[in-house]
Amino acid sequence: MEEDNAAGPSKKALKKAEAKAKKEALKAQRAAERVATQVANVDLEDDPAKDNYGTVTNPTFSTDAEEVELRDLDESYDGKKVVIRAWLQNSRTQSAKMGFVELRKGGNWTIQGLVLATITGTGAESQLPAEGTPVISRRMVKFITSINPESFIAVEAQVKRPIEPVKSCRISTLELHITKAFVLAAAPPVLGMTMAASSQPVANFSDEEPKAEEEVKKEPEAEGGIPAASMLTHLDNIAMHKRAPVQQAIADIRIEVKRLFRSYLEERRFKEFEPPCLIGAASEGGANVFRLAYFGQEAFLAQSPQFYKQFEIAGGRERVFSIGPVFRAENSNTPRHMTEFTGLDLEMEIKHSYTEVIQVLEGVLLHILRGLRERCADEIQIVRSVYPSEDFLLPEPGKEVRLNFAEAQKLLREEGPEEFRNVRDDEDMSTAQEKALGAVVRAKYNTDFYVLDKFPETARPFYAKVDDAGTTVGDNVRVTNAFDFFLRGQEVLSGGQRINDPKELEERIRAKGVDPNSEGIKEYLTTFRQVGVPPHGGGGIGLDRVVAWFLALPSVHLAAFYPRTPKRLLP
Amino acid sequence: MEEDNAAGPSKKALKKAEAKAKKEALKAQRAAERVATQVANVDLEDDPAKDNYGTVTNPTFSTDAEEVELRDLDESYDGKKVVIRAWLQNSRTQSAKMGFVELRKGGNWTIQGLVLATITGTGAESQLPAEGTPVISRRMVKFITSINPESFIAVEAQVKRPIEPVKSCRISTLELHITKAFVLAAAPPVLGMTMAASSQPVANFSDEEPKAEEEVKKEPEAEGGIPAASMLTHLDNIAMHKRAPVQQAIADIRIEVKRLFRSYLEERRFKEFEPPCLIGAASEGGANVFRLAYFGQEAFLAQSPQFYKQFEIAGGRERVFSIGPVFRAENSNTPRHMTEFTGLDLEMEIKHSYTEVIQVLEGVLLHILRGLRERCADEIQIVRSVYPSEDFLLPEPGKEVRLNFAEAQKLLREEGPEEFRNVRDDEDMSTAQEKALGAVVRAKYNTDFYVLDKFPETARPFYAKVDDAGTTVGDNVRVTNAFDFFLRGQEVLSGGQRINDPKELEERIRAKGVDPNSEGIKEYLTTFRQVGVPPHGGGGIGLDRVVAWFLALPSVHLAAFYPRTPKRLLP
Structure with missing residues (x-):
C-alpha cells in the first residue's frame, strides 16, 4: 500500500501555531503562579469558614448530604444537599463575595456551581450568618475561584434551579450552591495542555518535534482563538488528551464496536478464543x-x-472469534498505520459455500455500523463537533453492494479518475485506487459500505482458496474465494475461504515460493495432515480503522487508546 | 515465589508409558494401512449405490433432507430425514451387511449411526431393493465402517428411536439410519494421538522429550488400558488435544469467566480499555x-x-477494566508459570476507602465462581470426569473471609505445619506457605476463596499506598492498603490502593531504590504532576490461574488455549 498524507494546513503553519501556544502557556503559568502565591500567603487560621474548604485528602461532609455522580443529577434533586466529586473545569470571580465554577465528571457531564459569602462585612465589621446558614467567607470564595483548573475536588452543595438555563453546561437546568469545597488532588498552576486546546482538532500528526528556530510570527488561529496542539503534545499530556470529551466519546464508540461485534457473534454460536x-x-x-x-x-x-x-477449526470449535492485539514491524509513518493494533477476527466452518462467511461478516459489520448510529448518537455528535464529517451512508437491508474485484476495476476504468483508465483485473489495488473506487461506489450505489469479492490469487496469501469454477482474470490469473470490505473507500476487513485439503495447501505454498518445511509452515501444514479439517473461512477486521473511518477521523491514531508508531512508544 | 512440582507418577514411568503408546500407535497404523489399501482396491464403478458414498468435497443430498446440528437434534426429528456434518469418532462392523458409527460434533454431542445394506444377496444374485428404498450396498457398508476416525463427514439419514437407549452417546434416545455418507476431509489412517488418549489426563508436563533409550517394559496402564500422553504429545497434536471434550469444556469455562468478569463490571459502569x-x-x-x-x-x-x-483514571475514565495478554520473561518451568498469560484488570476511583476496591473485586470473583457453578455445571462435570477434584467451597454471602496479612501469618504459625512456626509478619509468603494457609483457612472457615489484606510494604511495589493509620508489623515495617486473593490456597489476584499524590509517589519510588528520572518512571510520575489524579485503586486477576485452580487442574497450561513456556512456542 502507498503512503499518503491527509490534506490540511501546512506543516510549517502548524508548527508555528504550536510554538505560539507554548509561549502563551508559559505566560499563563507565570500569572497563575502569582495568584497561587497570593492564595498560599493568606492566613486561614482566623477564618470562621476554615473547616469548609481547603486541600485535604479525607474531607468530612454533612451527614444528610447524599453522594451523587453528576450524570445522575436530575430534577428530583432540586433543593437537596449533595456531595459531588468532579474536576474543576473553569472558575471566575464575580465579586469579592461571589464566584462561579464549572465542574465536570463522567466524560462531558458539566454543571455550574456558585459560591456566595454569607459572612457580611469585612475585617472587624464582619458578621457571621444566622445559625443554620452555612458559613462562607470571602476568603473561601477566593480559595474556590483560585483552584487550578483540572484539579479533582469534592464539594458539598445545595442543588437549585438556576434563574435561567446555564447554556454552557450539559446539566443546564440545575446548579450547585456550594457550601463546602475541598481539593482532593491539585492540578499544577499551568497545564501542559488546557482542556480547550485538548478539545480542538489535533493540528499535526507528524512524529517530529517542531524545531526551536521556527519562530512564531503571525498565524491564523483555530476557531475561537484557541491554538490547536499537535499529536505529540497530546501524547505528552496523556491525561488531558483523554479528558477531552471528544476522546472520551471516541473511546466509548470504540468499546461499543467491540461489544456489538461480540454480541452478534455470540448469538450465532461463535465462541471466543x-x-x-x-x-x-x-x-x-x-x-x-x-x-x-x-x-x-x-x-x-x-x-x-x-x-x-x-487450529481452532481443526480442533472442532466450529465457529470462533478473537479480539486482541496484532503487530506489524512496518516503518510506515502514515495516518493509517500503527505497529500494534486490535484485530477483530472470526473463523467458521463452511457448509455449502464461502458466501456463508461473507454473510456473517457483512452481518456483523452492518450490525456494528447500525448499532453505533443507534446507541452512540450523542458520542458521534460530540466527535463531529470537533471533527466534522458527512453522514455515513449505509445500504438498505437487502441492497448491500458486493462487487467482484474485476467488476470494481472495470468501474474504476470507466467511471473513475483519468489516472485509473488502465487498471488491471489481475493486480492488487493501491490505496489511491481504493479511495477513488469508494467515491464511484458512493455516487452510484449511495453507500459507504461495500464488499469486493473474488480477488486474483496474485493479491492473496497462500492459504486463500482458489475459486472452484476455475475463473480467471487478466493474464490468465485465477480468482480466489477471498474478499475485502470497505468503509468510505478504505479497507477494514480481509477474509475468504481457506484451503482445508493438505495436498492443495502444500501445492499453493510451493507455488507462492514458500518452503513447506520452513518453521511454522511445517507445523501449520502438519495440522491439516493430522486430522480431517472441515471446509472453513473467516476474516479479520481492523478495529482501529473501523472506528476511524466510520467517524472520518484524520488519523487512526485518534481511535487508539495508546497509539504505537515507529517513532513513539510513550506513554 | 518458589518453584514446585505437582506430585504424581514418576517421570520415568510416564516416559515409558508414552513410548509404549507410540509403539502401539505404529502397530495400529500398519493395520489401518492394510485396510485402507483393501478399500482403495475395490472397484466402485459397478456399485448401484455408488452415488451414495465416497470422498467428495461437494456432495448432494435429497432436497427433503434438513441440515441439522447434532446439538439441535431432539425427539421432534423422529422419523425425519436429516443431513448431519460431524466427525466420525468410531465405527465397527456388525456383519458384511451392517455397520455402526459414532458421530461427534459441538464439543461432546455424540450419536450412533447405523448402516444396513438394502441390496440383498451377493455377486450375480444381488437384487436392488424396492423403489423408494435407499440403495445401500455391502461395499457402501464397508466404506463407511472403514472411514478413518476423526475424518470430517456428512451423512444423510433417517432419525429413529433405537430399540434401547445408546448409553455410550450423549444423544442416547435417537439414532441415525444412514442412507448417504461422504468424507469431506479425511483423517490419516493413524492418528498421532487418538481421541481416547487425548481424553486421558495429561501424563507429564515436563518440557523434555522422553529419551529413546528409555525402553518400555511393563508398566501399569491408565484407566481402561488407554495410555495417557504427555503435554508435549498433546501440543504436537494440537487439533486432537482441542477436540477432546475435556479441553472443549475447559475452553468453554474459560470464556465464561471472561464473560462473567465483563458483565459484572459493565453493570457497575466500568468501561473497557x-x-x-x-x-x-x-x-x-x-x-x-x-x-x-x-x-x-x-x-x-x-x-x-x-x-x-x-493513566485512564488520570484521564477521567473513572472505572476501567481490561482483558488482555501480559508477558513475563521468567525462566520458570512449573505448572503455575507461563511467559504469556491473560490478565483481567480493573482500576477505579476511590471515594472514601480502598475497601471499596476490595468490595468490587470480591464481588466480581464471587460472581465468576458462583456463575460458573450455575452456568457451566455440565462442563465442570466433564472436566471432573478426567481431572477429579473436590467441590470448590464458596463462602456464604456476608461471610466472606478477609484476613490481614499479619493475622494470616499468625494463623500459619499457630495452626499450620511445623515448618511455618516462625514465619514473620513483615516478609512475603512463599508458595508453600500460601498453600498451607489455604488448608488452614479451608478447615477453619469452610471456604476455598479468601482475601489477605494489609501486606507489608516490603512485599509490595512502589505504587502501593501505605496505610493512613501508620500501622506497622514485625520489625517496624509499615503495612499497605494492598491485598491478594486466593483460590484453593493459590494466589489469583493482587491489588490495592495506589499513590495518587506525586510527592508521595516520588518519595516511595526513591525509597524503593528506583530512579524517578529513569525512562518510563519519569513519564509515569509526570502524569501525576500534570493534572490532579483522584484517589484510586484496583487489581489484576490471572485468568489462567482462576480457571486452573477453580477446576483444580494439575497445571495452568491446560487452562490456556496455546500455553507459552520458556521451552515451547509451537504451535
Whole structure:
C-alpha cells in the first residue's frame, strides 16, 4: 500500500501555531503562579469558614448530604444537599463575595456551581450568618475561584434551579450552591495542555518535534482563538488528551464496536478464543515481523491470528472469534498505520459455500455500523463537533453492494479518475485506487459500505482458496474465494475461504515460493495432515480503522487508546 | 515465589508409558494401512449405490433432507430425514451387511449411526431393493465402517428411536439410519494421538522429550488400558488435544469467566480499555521483561497494564477494566508459570476507602465462581470426569473471609505445619506457605476463596499506598492498603490502593531504590504532576490461574488455549 498524507494546513503553519501556544502557556503559568502565591500567603487560621474548604485528602461532609455522580443529577434533586466529586473545569470571580465554577465528571457531564459569602462585612465589621446558614467567607470564595483548573475536588452543595438555563453546561437546568469545597488532588498552576486546546482538532500528526528556530510570527488561529496542539503534545499530556470529551466519546464508540461485534457473534454460536502474541516462527511472511530473544531461541510477535483461528477449526470449535492485539514491524509513518493494533477476527466452518462467511461478516459489520448510529448518537455528535464529517451512508437491508474485484476495476476504468483508465483485473489495488473506487461506489450505489469479492490469487496469501469454477482474470490469473470490505473507500476487513485439503495447501505454498518445511509452515501444514479439517473461512477486521473511518477521523491514531508508531512508544 | 512440582507418577514411568503408546500407535497404523489399501482396491464403478458414498468435497443430498446440528437434534426429528456434518469418532462392523458409527460434533454431542445394506444377496444374485428404498450396498457398508476416525463427514439419514437407549452417546434416545455418507476431509489412517488418549489426563508436563533409550517394559496402564500422553504429545497434536471434550469444556469455562468478569463490571459502569503490549520502557522492574529491537530503539513487552490503568483514571475514565495478554520473561518451568498469560484488570476511583476496591473485586470473583457453578455445571462435570477434584467451597454471602496479612501469618504459625512456626509478619509468603494457609483457612472457615489484606510494604511495589493509620508489623515495617486473593490456597489476584499524590509517589519510588528520572518512571510520575489524579485503586486477576485452580487442574497450561513456556512456542 502507498503512503499518503491527509490534506490540511501546512506543516510549517502548524508548527508555528504550536510554538505560539507554548509561549502563551508559559505566560499563563507565570500569572497563575502569582495568584497561587497570593492564595498560599493568606492566613486561614482566623477564618470562621476554615473547616469548609481547603486541600485535604479525607474531607468530612454533612451527614444528610447524599453522594451523587453528576450524570445522575436530575430534577428530583432540586433543593437537596449533595456531595459531588468532579474536576474543576473553569472558575471566575464575580465579586469579592461571589464566584462561579464549572465542574465536570463522567466524560462531558458539566454543571455550574456558585459560591456566595454569607459572612457580611469585612475585617472587624464582619458578621457571621444566622445559625443554620452555612458559613462562607470571602476568603473561601477566593480559595474556590483560585483552584487550578483540572484539579479533582469534592464539594458539598445545595442543588437549585438556576434563574435561567446555564447554556454552557450539559446539566443546564440545575446548579450547585456550594457550601463546602475541598481539593482532593491539585492540578499544577499551568497545564501542559488546557482542556480547550485538548478539545480542538489535533493540528499535526507528524512524529517530529517542531524545531526551536521556527519562530512564531503571525498565524491564523483555530476557531475561537484557541491554538490547536499537535499529536505529540497530546501524547505528552496523556491525561488531558483523554479528558477531552471528544476522546472520551471516541473511546466509548470504540468499546461499543467491540461489544456489538461480540454480541452478534455470540448469538450465532461463535465462541471466543485467545490466540498467542508470542509465536515460534514468522509464519506469515518475514519482513514486517518483530523479533525478540526468547531463552536462547528467537520468538516473534504475531502479525495476525490466522493460523490459530484455523487450529481452532481443526480442533472442532466450529465457529470462533478473537479480539486482541496484532503487530506489524512496518516503518510506515502514515495516518493509517500503527505497529500494534486490535484485530477483530472470526473463523467458521463452511457448509455449502464461502458466501456463508461473507454473510456473517457483512452481518456483523452492518450490525456494528447500525448499532453505533443507534446507541452512540450523542458520542458521534460530540466527535463531529470537533471533527466534522458527512453522514455515513449505509445500504438498505437487502441492497448491500458486493462487487467482484474485476467488476470494481472495470468501474474504476470507466467511471473513475483519468489516472485509473488502465487498471488491471489481475493486480492488487493501491490505496489511491481504493479511495477513488469508494467515491464511484458512493455516487452510484449511495453507500459507504461495500464488499469486493473474488480477488486474483496474485493479491492473496497462500492459504486463500482458489475459486472452484476455475475463473480467471487478466493474464490468465485465477480468482480466489477471498474478499475485502470497505468503509468510505478504505479497507477494514480481509477474509475468504481457506484451503482445508493438505495436498492443495502444500501445492499453493510451493507455488507462492514458500518452503513447506520452513518453521511454522511445517507445523501449520502438519495440522491439516493430522486430522480431517472441515471446509472453513473467516476474516479479520481492523478495529482501529473501523472506528476511524466510520467517524472520518484524520488519523487512526485518534481511535487508539495508546497509539504505537515507529517513532513513539510513550506513554 | 518458589518453584514446585505437582506430585504424581514418576517421570520415568510416564516416559515409558508414552513410548509404549507410540509403539502401539505404529502397530495400529500398519493395520489401518492394510485396510485402507483393501478399500482403495475395490472397484466402485459397478456399485448401484455408488452415488451414495465416497470422498467428495461437494456432495448432494435429497432436497427433503434438513441440515441439522447434532446439538439441535431432539425427539421432534423422529422419523425425519436429516443431513448431519460431524466427525466420525468410531465405527465397527456388525456383519458384511451392517455397520455402526459414532458421530461427534459441538464439543461432546455424540450419536450412533447405523448402516444396513438394502441390496440383498451377493455377486450375480444381488437384487436392488424396492423403489423408494435407499440403495445401500455391502461395499457402501464397508466404506463407511472403514472411514478413518476423526475424518470430517456428512451423512444423510433417517432419525429413529433405537430399540434401547445408546448409553455410550450423549444423544442416547435417537439414532441415525444412514442412507448417504461422504468424507469431506479425511483423517490419516493413524492418528498421532487418538481421541481416547487425548481424553486421558495429561501424563507429564515436563518440557523434555522422553529419551529413546528409555525402553518400555511393563508398566501399569491408565484407566481402561488407554495410555495417557504427555503435554508435549498433546501440543504436537494440537487439533486432537482441542477436540477432546475435556479441553472443549475447559475452553468453554474459560470464556465464561471472561464473560462473567465483563458483565459484572459493565453493570457497575466500568468501561473497557486496551493497554498496549509494546512499551517504551521496562517500567515495572527489569529482570523479567522481554526486549525487542524497535526501529533503532528498544521496546519491551508489558508485564502488566498497571501504569496504563492509572493513566485512564488520570484521564477521567473513572472505572476501567481490561482483558488482555501480559508477558513475563521468567525462566520458570512449573505448572503455575507461563511467559504469556491473560490478565483481567480493573482500576477505579476511590471515594472514601480502598475497601471499596476490595468490595468490587470480591464481588466480581464471587460472581465468576458462583456463575460458573450455575452456568457451566455440565462442563465442570466433564472436566471432573478426567481431572477429579473436590467441590470448590464458596463462602456464604456476608461471610466472606478477609484476613490481614499479619493475622494470616499468625494463623500459619499457630495452626499450620511445623515448618511455618516462625514465619514473620513483615516478609512475603512463599508458595508453600500460601498453600498451607489455604488448608488452614479451608478447615477453619469452610471456604476455598479468601482475601489477605494489609501486606507489608516490603512485599509490595512502589505504587502501593501505605496505610493512613501508620500501622506497622514485625520489625517496624509499615503495612499497605494492598491485598491478594486466593483460590484453593493459590494466589489469583493482587491489588490495592495506589499513590495518587506525586510527592508521595516520588518519595516511595526513591525509597524503593528506583530512579524517578529513569525512562518510563519519569513519564509515569509526570502524569501525576500534570493534572490532579483522584484517589484510586484496583487489581489484576490471572485468568489462567482462576480457571486452573477453580477446576483444580494439575497445571495452568491446560487452562490456556496455546500455553507459552520458556521451552515451547509451537504451535
